[in-house]
Every structure is written in structure tokens, then in C-alpha cells.
């Protein structure tokens with residue numbers, strides 16, 4: 001597991017702004033901070049990938065350079081994942097993209113219990129590729145687990161990475177148990193989940209903060 005907040009850095013400013021109830025009123029800034037964290041996580045993740053060397057022609061000669069060995073697919077859970085996706089795409093600009101419509105739907109009988117509803121999924125072939133699954137909030141982990149398994153119908157990736165900005169200890173433990181083959185890239189692991197399965201202290205509802213209440 002990689003944890004961005006483990007070492008002090010400028011990323012701490014971005015995460016602090018995401019949490020701040022006053023700064024949250026500025027949706028543009030909220031989305032941009034998500035995007036900036038996406039760029040940082042993507043850069044850290046890129047250091048672990050495999051590269052091949054090739055020759056690049058410059059105006060003055062030949063330079064040895066590195067190119068990613070395997071294609072990258074960025075798969076993002078709507079809505080809240082969109083700004084984080086943009087950050088990853090800024091770094092992995094040649095990536096293909098997958099999108100999944102998933103949200104926490106409520107049961108009629110029990111207000112606090114929820115089921116992950118998934119009503120849209122589109123993806124390129126994933127066979128042998130580097131799959132990066134993107135969602136800023138890892139609360140119970142049920143959305144990410146469900147989406148990961150749904151994506152496998154598009155092929156078996158060579159590697160799968162999961163990127164989230166704010167995680168709960170419960171969600172991390174759930175994913176490590178259920179899909180241990182996926183490597184986690186996280187901004188912060190917070191204290192706990194509350195009764196509504198929201199992350200505490202967390203940031204609130206990431207989708208609403210980025211795009212408005214639904």
C-alpha cells in the first residue's frame with residue numbers, strides 16, 4: 001500500500017483544503033485539488049511500472065529514452081471519480097479509459113444499510129494491461145470491489161491498481177482481504193466509518209462537493 005500522507009509534502013495542503021468546510025464552498029478548487037492529488041498519485045505509481053528503452057531522435061542526435069511497456073487503462077467510478085480521473089489522465093495521457101456508473105443506493109427497510117447500484121459500464125479490452133481503478137472515497141470498499149469484478153468481463157489485466165484520496169481502515173482491510181491482488185494508492189487513511197458508512201473525519205460527500213447535491 002502506498003500512502004501519500006505518510007511523508008509530509010505539499011500534498012498535505014491539498015488534502016487539508018478538500019476537508020475544510022469553508023474552502024469546500026469553492027467547487028472549482030475542490031475539483032482542482034482532487035485533480036492535483038490524482039497527478040501526484042499517478043506519478044508515484046508510474047515509478048513502479050515497467051519500461052522499455054528506445055532511441056529518440058533529437059535535433060542534435062540520438063537519446064536513449066524509456067517508454068511504458070504495457071498500455072494503461074484508467075477506470076473511473078462516476079460521479080465523484082471524475083476530477084481524480086482528470087489528474088491521472090494528465091500524467092498517463094495516452095491511456096485508454098473505462099467509466100462505470102455506480103452509487104450507494106438505500107434499502108427500503110433499513111435506512112442506513114445500502115447496496116451498490118451499478119447501471120453503466122464501458123471499457124476497452126483489459127487483457128494484459130495496467131488497470132488503474134479510480135475513486136476518491138474508499139469507505140466500505142464495496143463499490144470498488146463490485147466494479148473490479150464487473151470489469152473482469154473485459155479481460156484479465158496484467159496488474160490492477162486502486163487509487164483513492166480518502167480511505168477508512170475498514171475499507172482498506174476489506175479490499176486487502178477480498179482483492180489482495182490489487183495494489184492500493186491512497187492519499188490518507190482516516191479514523192473510522194460512521195453509522196451511515198461515511199468516512200470520519202473524511203471530507204463529506206465527494207460527489208456532491210464536486211458537482212452539487214443529487
Ligand SMILES: O=P(O)(O)OC[C@H]1O[C@H](OP(=O)(O)OP(=O)(O)O)[C@H](O)[C@@H]1O
Pocket residue numbers: 077078079080081102103104105116135136137138139140141142143144171197205206207208
Ligand atoms: O466504499 P463505499 O462504501 O462503496 O463508498 C464509496 C462510494 O461512495 C461514493 O459514491 P456515491 O455513492 O456517493 O456516488 P456519487 O459519486 O454519485 O456521489 C464514492 O465516490 C464511492 O464510489
Ligand SMILES: O=c1cc[nH]c(=O)[nH]1
Pocket residue numbers: 080137139197198199200202203204205206207
Ligand atoms: O465519506 C464518504 C463515503 C462515501 N462517499 C463519500 O463521498 N464520502
Ligand SMILES: [Mg+2]
Pocket residue numbers: 080205206207208
Ligand atoms: Mg456521493
